[in-house]
Amino acid sequence: MAGRIRARLLNNRPGPRAWIDPWLLRIRGNPERLAFMLHRLTGVIVSFFLFFHILTVSRPAREGSWEAYLEEALRLGEPNITSILFYIAMGAVLYHGINGVRLILVEALALGIGRPEKPKPPYIAPSLRGFQRLLIYASIALWLVLWALLGYVMFLR
Amino acid sequence: MVGARLQALQYITGALLVVLVAWHLAMRIPELRGLQSFTETLLPQVVYGEYTSYGALLLLLALAALFHGVNGLRIILLELHHGPIWDKLVNAAAVLAFLAMAAVAVHSVLYVPPP
Numbered sequence: 001m002a003g004r005i006r007a008r009l010l011n012n013r014p015g016p017r018a019w020i021d022p023w024l025l026r027i028r029g030n031p032e033r034l035a036f037m038l039h040r041l042t043g044v045i046v047s048f049f050l051f052f053h054i055l056t057v058s059r060p061a062r063e064g065s066w067e068a069y070l071e072e073a074l075r076l077g078e079p080n081i082t083s084i085l086f087y088i089a090m091g092a093v094l095y096h097g098i099n100g101v102r103l104i105l106v107e108a109l110a111l112g113i114g115r116p117e118k119p120k121p122p123y124i125a126p127s128l129r130g131f132q133r134l135l136i137y138a139s140i141a142l143w144l145v146l147w148a149l150l151g152y153v154m155f156l157r
Numbered sequence: 158m159v160g161a162r163l164q165a166l167q168y169i170t171g172a173l174l175v176v177l178v179a180w181h182l183a184m185r186i187p188e189l190r191g192l193q194s195f196t197e198t199l200l201p202q203v204v205y206g207e208y209t210s211y212g213a214l215l216l217l218l219a220l221a222a223l224f225h226g227v228n229g230l231r232i233i234l235l236e237l238h239h240g241p242i243w244d245k246l247v248n249a250a251a252v253l254a255f256l257a258m259a260a261v262a263v264h265s266v267l268y269v270p271p272p
Contacts, residue, residue: 043226
């Protein structure tokens with residue numbers, strides 16, 4: 001009984017588990033939910049990266065010397081754990097930014113919202129069909145292209 | 158009312174950040190700076206030049222990003238759990254985190270030493 005209640009609660013209020021647990025994501029056939037989940041996940045990654053980045057670039061001002069900064073900066077040009085983590089954080093920045101532009105276009109400028117209409121079966125939300133769906137796919141495609149280009153600039157040049 | 162204003166600021170800083178982060182990332186593209194590689198764009202002389210030429214813009218970027226990031230984390234934490242004590246704790250932590258990181262950002266722009 002308790003297990004069943006717990007399962008129901010977990011289903012309704014999954015918490016942070018819903019961001020990473022593939023059984024709770026429910027993104028099949030729902031790219032908007034995938035975009036939302038990725039926006040949250042990348043938002044958290046970018047926020048913590050921002051704190052780390054501000055602390056890292058403040059080292060010359062705090063220590064009065066560029067030596068430690070230079071040592072860390074040079075490590076970013078070659079594949080190692082620091083540069084790979086940096087690359088992942090940059091992927092999160094790019095996704096969050098591109099999806100953010102999509103959200104501004106849809107929510108602030110009403111792009112692709114369409115006119116109000118009577119609900120007709122099959123009941124598919126306007127955000128899951130037509131232009132809005134295309135916009136989600138386009139933003140994910142643009143993200144992947146830009147992330148790959150960044151990888152080329154960082155590691156292969 | 159405060160929540161609505163914070164949400165409006167979240168959108169405004171988000172739109173601002175699209176432009177500022179694009180500029181910040183473009184500064185790391187070597188071709189745009191007349192340099193040879195990504196690592197060259199991170200050299201102290203180059204970064205110090207950015208601090209002295211675009212210090213105010215970098216500060217605006219840091220403050221907008223901090224507000225957007227801290228407020229975003231605050232919203233996520235308030236959605237995860239509810240309660241008067243929790244709400245006050247999260248809001249206080251968000252204000253403290255913003256002020257502390259903003260102080261570090263301001264210090265790093267104002268007191269950066271030449272390489």
